Amino acid sequence: MIDTLHVVFRVGATEYVIPASPVLGMESYDGATPVPGAPAYLAGVIQVRGRIVPVIDLRVRFGLPPIPHSLDTRVVVVEHGGRVVGLLVDRAREVIRLVREQLEQPPAIVTMESGGFVAAIANVGPRMVMLVDLPSLIGAEEKQQHVQ
């Protein structure tokens, strides 16, 4: 299903979008508490309105080198399958409207190289944005394994 409203965020030089419906909020970021033994892409845990939220560093998830966080750094807090997870991104400011027709299958090479994180691509005016696949991003499959 394609929601029309999408949140745009930037990781490295690329702009990504996710549907706005699972997004609970965007928080500024001043560091997370590292969790020893967690996957490398887990920046740590933060507290959002009393709740402990794991934060996935999308730079690491996407294989980019870490950079120091700035005033632009955001945690996009999403809810998926009963879990609440934060996505650490370089910047997140915009919400845009995307209609189904704008979305295209990503080129095979992108699909392969992205490790299944990119579900579709879209042209928004002069820009190209990538629609990320939230479940694979937050490791929903790993959860299944965990439960079993």
Added chain:
Amino acid sequence: MSDTPDLSEFLDAYLGEADEHLTNANAQLLAIDTNLRSGAPVARQVRELFRALHTIKGLSAMVGVDPIVAIAHRMETVLRSSDRGGGHLTSEAVDLLLQGTRAIELRVRAVREHASPPDAPRALLDALDAFESEPRAQLASTDLLPLALDPRVATKLAPFEHEEILRAVLAGRRAICVWFAPSTALASVGVTIRSVREKLGSVAEIIKVVPISMPEGDDAPGAMVFSLVALTTLSDDEVAGRTEIERRFVVCVAEPPAAEAEPAAAEADPLMGADDGDALIDVRRSGVVRVEVSRLDQALEHLSALIISRSRLLREITRLGELGVDTRALGAIAREQSRQLKELRASILGLRMVPLTEVLDRVPLIVRGVRRSTGKTARLEVDVGRAELDKAVAERIFPAIVQLVRNAVDHGIEGREARLAAGKPDDGVVRIACAAVGNAQLELRVSDDGGGLDRAGLARRAGAPIPETDAATLALLCRRGISTRDRADATSGRGMGMDIVRRIVVEQLGGELSVHSEPGRGTTFALRVPLTISIVDALTFECSAQRFAVPLSAVDEIIEIDTLRVAYGPQRAGGAVEWAGVMERRGAALSVLRLDAALGLGHRAATGPMRPKGLIIRSDGESFAFVVDRMLGQQEIVVRPLTDPLLAVPGVTGATDLGDGKPTLILDLLALCVRHRGAGARNMSGLGPAGRTEHRA
């Protein structure tokens, strides 16, 4: 209400008592309902109900919540006329009375939330009035009886209050009016409207408290005065004497007619007077004490202090031992004491537990209400045994259960025809059951034998594909603004519901919510919640510049670590950090583990002076010392479990907020120990996760 300045100090007590009496009133009403159906007598319950309502009315009058007074009064009237009519109540009257208690509840809640309670619904008042079998003809003669009331007060009295005063006066009591002008001078010696109310309340029945604002002056230093209208059998002098109110402020409003001064005041109300002794015995027999949670917390706090001083005692005993003193007897006593303290702690924590049955005792009312409003026939089965929940958890989870039960009757259970067509008994069943999950969680299940969740309809309304799994259905159901029904209705409203349930279970309580639904067979919601919102005493310390906490109970002892005295053996290939060593302690070898290495933390300098300490953990009779950079202190922490699978790592059990708004991890050192022993000497470096990326600074 807003012009009653010190209502607030009164409020907590009022709210607590009002709740208690409301609960009782509801319970009596349900019992009456049940008895009426089975043809059993209801006189005793009617009497109990009357008492509860009367108390609510009195309390509400004292704090000036007029709408509640108006409703409670009319409910009393209905009961009184039923009593005169031989104690019979119709089912319609029970319905109306339930509406009444509901209306009172809503207004009590408004007061709790510091909102001004809405006026009593006219329709309800009229309906209640219509139930009074005896019209007020009897009172006509008493209209002649004048009340010597200040007009400013008289205009504030509702007709029924006026009437109540007249009735009481006819029955032999005196009506008085007490004036009180609050001032800072009086308040400084403890005389406030509250103290006056309390004193007067002990010798008279307060009908109404009317605050009157007036220009500031000698008569009203606080620019206001209170007029308390009350009924009593005492003379003005006696009232003044017993309440320490100046005689000139006690004014007679009405005296009973001389000829009728005979009957005792208690006779005025057969419902009130009847066997109070019974009630007293009941109170004693139930053996229940109401205690404020804050007092329990205080007890826990004292206990924590005791635990701290025990740790000091243990240290001193150790020191003596090291000096060569025979401390075996002392040690035995100290161990005994530790055990006793642990038991004491468990008992105090146990005091906060409330039986689940008590939490659920209002649910039948809700089912009854929904049954009425939807016309469905549904029966509630509660089978929770003797399960208990922490009061804080119970309070939070109750609204979720209510919502689920409402949904079950309203949306889950099919209409009569559909049920019969499906070959089901026409009575739907809503069942609440529970099961313990481990020793820290409870799973509550709310199920119905209805038609199951309508996935297609749900998907249509959400504009989403039809969910294939129960989990996906639940996710859709919990979206904001999603209802399992097309139309909004009074029972479940539209949307909101499941969203709130999920928020309570998952966010507030750190639990889990799941659903299982089978088309045609019914739906079960499972709420897995912690038995307690756990608060533990913890040691906080720093390790590789990161703060951590461990439950105090897990640590046997804290020792000084002289790094020079720790011998690290040859390290394995790839084991870059010297992390496991031994040191001599009391003539034996003690295993020393560096916590930073055990956790796989890169070494970073402490944020303060390094004072390495060893936290001694006992595992299977063997002691280990985990070395940390420096201790920060000891404090009570609220444990938040880490439920996300990304955070399911060994040795980390939860997180807490030490006051900086950032999570601090709570460690399970024992799990790290066990892991170490499991790994044995095979691959010690395997303990630390390989290739952890350095966290961004």
